[in-house]
Amino acid sequence: xxxxxxxxxxxxxxxxxxxxxxxxxxxxxxxxxxxxxxxxxxxxxxxxxxxxxxxxxxxxxxxxxxxxxxxxxxxxxxxxxxxxxxxxxxxxxxxxxxxxxxxxxxxxxxxxxxxxxxxxxxxxxxxxxxxxxxxxxxxxxxxxxxxxxxxxxxxxxxxxxxxxxxxxxxxxxxxxxxxxxxxxxxxxxxxxxxxxxxxxxxxxxxxxxxxxxxxxxxxxxxxxxxxxxxxxxxxxxxxxxxxxxxxxxxxxxxxxxxxxxxxxxxxxxxxxxxxxxxxxxxxxxxxxxxxxxxxxxxxxxxxxxxxxxxxxxxxxxxxxxxxxxxxxxxxxxxxxxxxxxxxxxxxxxxxxxxxxxxxxxxxxxxxxxxxxxxxxxxxxxxxxxxxxxxxxxxxxxxxxxxxxxxxxxxxxxxxxxxxxxxxxxxxxxxxxxxxxxxxxxxxxxxxxxxxxxxxxxxxxxxxxxxxxxxxxxxxxxxxxxxxxxxxxxx
Amino acid sequence: xxxxxxxxxxxxxxxxxxxxxxxxxxxxxxxxxxxxxxxxxxxxxxxxxxxxxxxxxxxxxxxxxxxxxxxxxxxxxxxxxxxxxxxxxxxxxxx
Numbered sequence: 001x002x003x004x005x006x007x008x009x010x011x012x013x014x015x016x017x018x019x020x021x022x023x024x025x026x027x028x029x030x031x032x033x034x035x036x037x038x039x040x041x042x043x044x045x046x047x048x049x050x051x052x053x054x055x056x057x058x059x060x061x062x063x064x065x066x067x068x069x070x071x072x073x074x075x076x077x078x079x080x081x082x083x084x085x086x087x088x089x090x091x092x093x094x095x096x097x098x099x100x101x102x103x104x105x106x107x108x109x110x111x112x113x114x115x116x117x118x119x120x121x122x123x124x125x126x127x128x129x130x131x132x133x134x135x136x137x138x139x140x141x142x143x144x145x146x147x148x149x150x151x152x153x154x155x156x157x158x159x160x161x162x163x164x165x166x167x168x169x170x171x172x173x174x175x176x177x178x179x180x181x182x183x184x185x186x187x188x189x190x191x192x193x194x195x196x197x198x199x200x201x202x203x204x205x206x207x208x209x210x211x212x213x214x215x216x217x218x219x220x221x222x223x224x225x226x227x228x229x230x231x232x233x234x235x236x237x238x239x240x241x242x243x244x245x246x247x248x249x250x251x252x253x254x255x256x257x258x259x260x261x262x263x264x265x266x267x268x269x270x271x272x273x274x275x276x277x278x279x280x281x282x283x284x285x286x287x288x289x290x291x292x293x294x295x296x297x298x299x300x301x302x303x304x305x306x307x308x309x310x311x312x313x314x315x316x317x318x319x320x321x322x323x324x325x326x327x328x329x330x331x332x333x334x335x336x337x338x339x340x341x342x343x344x345x346x347x348x349x350x351x352x353x354x355x356x357x358x359x360x361x362x363x364x365x366x367x368x369x370x371x372x373x374x375x376x377x378x379x380x381x382x383x384x385x386x387x388x389x390x391x392x393x394x395x396x397x398x399x400x401x402x403x404x405x406x407x408x409x410x411x412x413x414x415x416x417x418x419x420x421x422x423x424x425x426x427x428x429x430x431x432x433x434x435x436x437x438x439x440x441x442x443x444x445x446x447x448x449x450x451x452x453x454x455x456x457x458x459x460x461x462x463x464x465x466x467x468x469x470x471x472x473x474x475x476x477x478x479x480x481x482x483x484x485x486x487x488x489x490x
Numbered sequence: 491x492x493x494x495x496x497x498x499x500x501x502x503x504x505x506x507x508x509x510x511x512x513x514x515x516x517x518x519x520x521x522x523x524x525x526x527x528x529x530x531x532x533x534x535x536x537x538x539x540x541x542x543x544x545x546x547x548x549x550x551x552x553x554x555x556x557x558x559x560x561x562x563x564x565x566x567x568x569x570x571x572x573x574x575x576x577x578x579x580x581x582x583x584x585x
Contacts (some may be wrong), residue, residue: 351508
């Protein structure tokens with residue numbers, strides 16, 4: 001029997017399961033078939049179909065006993081940066097060959113405790129360092145929006161596999177992580193919703209660290225309501241993460257109700273780049289008009305230090321990465337090269353285990369942290385970061401949310417930017433500032449460009465005010481209307 | 491800001507990443523381009539600006555100095571490329 005269950009979102013699937021219209025086994029089988037049909041995207045690097053089938057049977061049994069939990073039977077794909085107990089976890093790197101975590105990330109455990117089912121570990125840029133999913137040791141991901149008769153397009157990155165598999169209608173939701181835009185930019189490129197919560201909202205425990213003061217987990221879904229639903233279940237205080245916020249999580253579902261009449265929406269002047277493609281600028285204008293039509297109060301705001309965000313990021317993130325990635329020494333887990341002595345072992349293992357972009361960033365980080373350069377680079381970057389955060393604090397005295405494009409372009413062909421690191425880094429120009437300030441932000445699919453490729457608009461909110469952010473996002477989503485599915489979906 | 495060949499070799503040694511001699515020059519040029527771009531930060535007035543040390547306002551917590559999860563030596567060693575008698579095995583350090 002042909003089934004379209006794989007096309008259901010989280011909320012719809014939950015309702016169908018609760019009504020007895022379908023079983024978790026049927027839902028999971030439909031998603032497994034859709035993932036097999038989408039195998040050409042290379043979005044999933046570790047298949048977990050068998051354990052998902054077992055989990056689905058258990059989910060159906062629980063429901064029969066009236067013990068169904070809130071996400072009972074809902075399949076979720078998980079970026080291969082989350083440690084999954086008993087399931088290989090590589091972070092897209094050769095250096096983690098053979099690593100099978102003995103524990104589950106807190107965010108993952110919360111999802112499974114709510115009844116969700118792991119279905120697929122997704123492809124990603126190596127250690128989340130990249131904006132196109134091309135630095136993965138598993139090879140690039142094909143964006144499901146790639147034209148049948150044209151070049152393969154990138155899905156964005158680093159959570160490229162998660163964005164692609166959700167866009168391909170092969171799972172209702174996926175987890176990603178966002179350090180400088182790694183959830184929002186691929187969401188924009190693939191035409192899905194991507195939410196980066198406030199730094200501290202979701203535990204980082206059990207997520208392989210890239211830049212600890214920036215990394216944050218979040219959902220990729222096909223609707224704002226589904227993003228809110230997943231966030232509701234993964235958010236919350238965790239004593240195992242020293243930067244986890246000990247704050248109550250608001251009821252995000254009720255936040256979606258109500259209108260945006262009187263909501264103050266700011267438009268940052270510094271995001272109006274001369275180089276912005278016409279289609280991106282036009283879409284932004286349409287977004288402004290939609291909010292105005294819905295009764296929101298629009299105003300221009302200034303974030304004067306915006307242009308310094310990317311350079312500051314490319315000091316802070318590599319510095320933290322070089323420290324975090326010092327643990328990969330070939331001794332305790334993962335890949336090991338042969339060496340004559342321990343130092344030789346480390347040097348060869350790291351040379352062979354890390355890809356080019358990761359080696360480059362570790363070099364940048366090692367340099368800016370080295371004796372004599374720390375003050376000139378790292379300290380100054382952290383001072384600039386304070387300035388950037390102050391810009392946002394000033395803006396949020398005048399407005400409730402900010403509206404910007406998510407990325408400076410739509411998806412580009414594989415190989416187009418791999419030879420020029422700086423051209424690749426510019427992809428994150430609109431997403432990095434909120435990351436540096438720790439603020440929640442979301443990308444909403446808002447339209448297609450002239451080449452019929454999706455473009456996203458970004459909303460940025462106050463720290464820990466995901467409720468207002470999601471309310472604004474829901475209003476934007478309603479104004480956009482139906483977004484088409486990519487040709488490459490199941 | 492240009493990195494010399496010696497800078498590149500020194501940093502590669504610090505971060506323990508093997509480098510072929512033929513890679514030193516191209517890598518130095520590439521890193522120099524990235525650092526020239528980062529130089530823009532010098533334009534920012536950071537006089538009396540505190541460096542960011544906490545992304546969102548919070549107090550670091552204290553916890554009891556006690557084992558919360560333990561007794562997992564074998565599970566941890568299960569991921570080791572080489573282990574023996576409850577230890578990680580590394581190449582000989584002392585001749």
